[in-house]
Amino acid sequence: MNRIDYINKITTYAARFVLEVEGFNAIGNYHINIHAESFLVPVLNEVLGLQLENLNATQHKNFPAIDLADFKNRVAIQVTSTSSLEKIKNTLETFGRRNLHHQFDVLYIYIITEKRGQYSDAKIGEVIPQGFAFNSLDHVIDKDSILQKINAISATPKLLTIAKLYEHEFSDIQIEQRKRKFESGYLNSEAENICPNMVRISFPTHVYKADLNIDEETITAKLNEFLASIGKRTVKKLKPAKLVRRALWENNAMSTDWILHENCLYTFRDLTQSNEPFRKIVDIGTITPLECSELYDRNDAANRVFKNLLRNTLMQLCHKKGIQWYAPRSTFRFANTKPPAVKQVRWKGKKEATKTVIFEMINKKEGHVICYRSLAFKASFLNFDTAWYLIINPTWSFTNPGGYHESRFESAYMSGIKRLENNNSVFNYFRFFSYYLAYVDLFTPEFPYLKVHTPEPISMSPSLIEAKWNPVKVSEKDIDAPPADLQVDTELEDNKLFEE
Numbered sequence: 133m134n135r136i137d138y139i140n141k142i143t144t145y146a147a148r149f150v151l152e153v154e155g156f157n158a159i160g161n162y163h164i165n166i167h168a169e170s171f172l173v174p175v176l177n178e179v180l181g182l183q184l185e186n187l188n189a190t191q192h193k194n195f196p197a198i199d200l201a202d203f204k205n206r207v208a209i210q211v212t213s214t215s216s217l218e219k220i221k222n223t224l225e226t227f228g229r230r231n232l233h234h235q236f237d238v239l240y241i242y243i244i245t246e247k248r249g250q251y252s253d254a255k256i257g258e259v260i261p262q263g264f265a266f267n268s269l270d271h272v273i274d275k276d277s278i279l280q281k282i283n284a285i286s287a288t289p290k291l292l293t294i295a296k297l298y299e300h301e302f303s304d305i306q307i308e309q310r311k312r313k314f315e316s317g318y319l320n321s322e323a324e325n326i327c328p329n330m331v332r333i334s335f336p337t338h339v340y341k342a343d344l345n346i347d348e349e350t351i352t353a354k355l356n357e358f359l360a361s362i363g364k365r366t367v368k369k370l371k372p373a374k375l376v377r378r379a380l381w382e383n384n385a386m387s388t389d390w391i392l393h394e395n396c397l398y399t400f401r402d403l404t405q406s407n408e409p410f411r412k413i414v415d416i417g418t419i420t421p422l423e424c425s426e427l428y429d430r431n432d433a434a435n436r437v438f439k440n441l442l443r444n445t446l447m448q449l450c451h452k453k454g455i456q457w458y459a460p461r462s463t464f465r466f467a468n469t470k471p472p473a474v475k476q477v478r479w480k481g482k483k484e485a486t487k488t489v490i491f492e493m494i495n496k497k498e499g500h501v502i503c504y505r506s507l508a509f510k511a512s513f514l515n516f517d518t519a520w521y522l523i524i525n526p527t528w529s530f531t532n533p534g535g536y537h538e539s540r541f542e543s544a545y546m547s548g549i550k551r552l553e554n555n556n557s558v559f560n561y562f563r564f565f566s567y568y569l570a571y572v573d574l575f576t577p578e579f580p581y582l583k584v585h586t587p588e589p590i591s592m593s594p595s596l597i598e599a600k601w602n603p604v605k606v607s608e609k610d611i612d613a614p615p616a617d618l619q620v621d622t623e624l625e626d627n628k629l630f631e632e
Contacts, residue, residue: 138291142282145298146275152307153244157213168244169199169211171301176200176242178294179281182207197226201236208236215243217251220272221259228261239266243274296551303552305620327559330514330521331566332585338421339441340403341396342414344372346379354382376413385409388457389445389581393437398427400445400581425518439513445582446511446522452579453568458508458529460538465508465529466490472504472535481567481630487623493530493545493616502614503539504531505549507621509565522584526561544613552620560624563587567630 153168166188173184182202187195195201200209210223223241227233251268260266285291300306348370355378356366370378372392380386390399390410396418401410403419411419428438446464447457454477456467466475466489475490491505508529514521528549530542539545569584 135286135288135291138288138295139283141295142291142298143279145295145302146279148302148307149298150245150275152302153213157245165211165213165244168213171297172209172211172242172244173200175278175294175297176209178290178297179278179285180207184209196230197223197232198236198239203235206235206237207240208232208238209240209242211242211244213243213245215245215247215274217248217255220251220256220268224256224259224261224266228259228264233261233264237265239264239271241272243272245274246276247272247274299551303620305552305557305622306554308625309554309556327563327587327589329525329559329562330523331570331587333442333513333520333522334583334585335424335442335445335520335581336400336402337424338402339398339400339424339427339438341398341418341420341422342403342416343396343418344376344392344413345415346375346413348375351375351378351382379413380409383409383412385412387448388451389441389448391437391441391444398437398441400441428515435515442513442520442522442582443511449569449579449582449584452576458538461529463508463510463527463529465506468504468506468531468535470535472501472531472533477568479564479568480571481563482628485629487564487568488621491621493618496615496617501533502616503533503541503545504535505529505545506531507561507564509561524562524565526558526565541613545616545618548618549620552618557620557624560630563630564624 149168149171153165157165169186169188173186176182177184183204184200184202184207187199187201197210198208199211201207208227212219212223220241224239227239232239251272253268256266256268282291282294285294352367352370352375355370359366372395376390376392376397387410389401390397392398397410397414399410401408403411403414403416404421405411424438428435450457450464454467455464457463458465466477468490469475473490474488474492476486476488479485479487487507489507493502493505494500495502506529508527510525510527512523512525514523528546530539530545531537532539566584566587570586572578
C-alpha cells in the first residue's frame, strides 16, 4: 500500500469510530466512551508524538477533569462525547480548581463525536486558570483535527502503524463483537463460560509393539522400477519410515496411524488379529500388547513417542474427513480438490450447517486466482494422569493456484487476516474443528483408534476483558502481495450453530 491508501483506510475507520459512539450514546449506553479512551492512547501517541497513559486505568480512580496524560511532556487530554460549551467550561473550571495547570502546560479536550462549529472564547476565557494558555480553535479537537495532522505525516511506516490501530478496532467483525458485549453488559462482573482450546480424546486401552519384518531388497527394487518408468532417479536405500510406508503401500494398507521407535513399530491396531494388514510387515512372533499408560508413563522419551503416535493417528482420522497433514508447516488443513476450487463441508454442532473451508483469493485488478485460503489448525497433545487432550490452535494455510504448495504470499495474507480477526473468531474456528472431528453419522463407521469429544466449557467469574490482554500489534512489517479482497470469515458467527 502507498501513503494515499493508508490515509483513506484511516479516514474510513475514523468515521466508523464516530458513528459507533453516536449509536451507543443515542440509546443511553456510554460504555463505549470508556473503550474510546483506551483506543485513543496509542493513536494520539503516534499522531502527536506523546507518551500518554489512561489515568482511569493507571491511577485506579477517576482522575478529575482529564482522562489521558503525558506527565513527561506535561500534556493532558479530556475525552468526551459531549460537545457543548458548558462541557468545555466545566472541564476548565475543574482543571483550575484542582491546580492541574501547575502539572500540565497543555490541555486538549477531545470530542469523540464532533465538536461544534464555533465556541465563544470570551466565555471560555472566564474559566481559564490564570496564566494558562487555552483557545477553542487549537485545544478543542475531534476526528477531523486528528485527520488533518495525520494527512501532514509523510513517513509511510508511521501511517501504516496508525492504520493498523484503526483497523484493529473498527473492522466489521470488531464492531459487531463489541456491540454484542455492550448489549450483554460490557465490563460487568457477571460470570462467563470459557472454553480452553483443548478437547478430551480417547483411544484403545492397548498399544501394540512389534519388530519389523520387511524384505527391503524387494521393496526397493519395486520402487526403483516404478521410478525408472516415470523418468526419475532411482534410490540405493530407503530410510526406515519411508521403507515402512512403501511396504504398507505394496500391501494395500495406506495408513499413517503408526510410529517407528528403535526399529519397532507401535500402533493402536490389534496386531494379534489375523486380518490386520500391518501383520504383513512385522515379525508376528514379536507382537507385544502394552497398556497405553505403560508406554507414556515410562519416561519423557516414551511419552514423546506416544504423543507422536497420537499425532499420526490423528492424521489418519483427519484424512477420512478431508483434512490433510502439511508437513512443511506442521499443519492440518482442508485438502483441496483436483482441480482446485472453493470447498464447503457439511458439519453438525447444535444443528447441521455448511461451512466454507477453502476460499479463492482473487486478484482485484486482473481477475485471476492468486492463491487459495484453507482453514487449518495446529495440534498438540497434553495429559493429566490418564486424561488426554487434543490442543487445537486454528490458523489458515495459503496455497498457490495448484492447491497444494505454500503460496509465496502466505506471510502477507496471514498477517492481514490475523489483524482482522479477533479472539471470538478464533474461538469459533476451534469449536468448529472440535465438532467436525467428533461428528460421526449413521453412514460413516466410527474411527476406532482415536475419538475426539466435544468441548466442555468452564464457568469463570468475573468475566475477562479481552482488551486488557490482547493489545493491537503495530510493529510488524507488511510484505508486498497482489491486491485481493481479504475478507473476514463470518459463517460461524451464529451462536445457534453450537451446543450451549
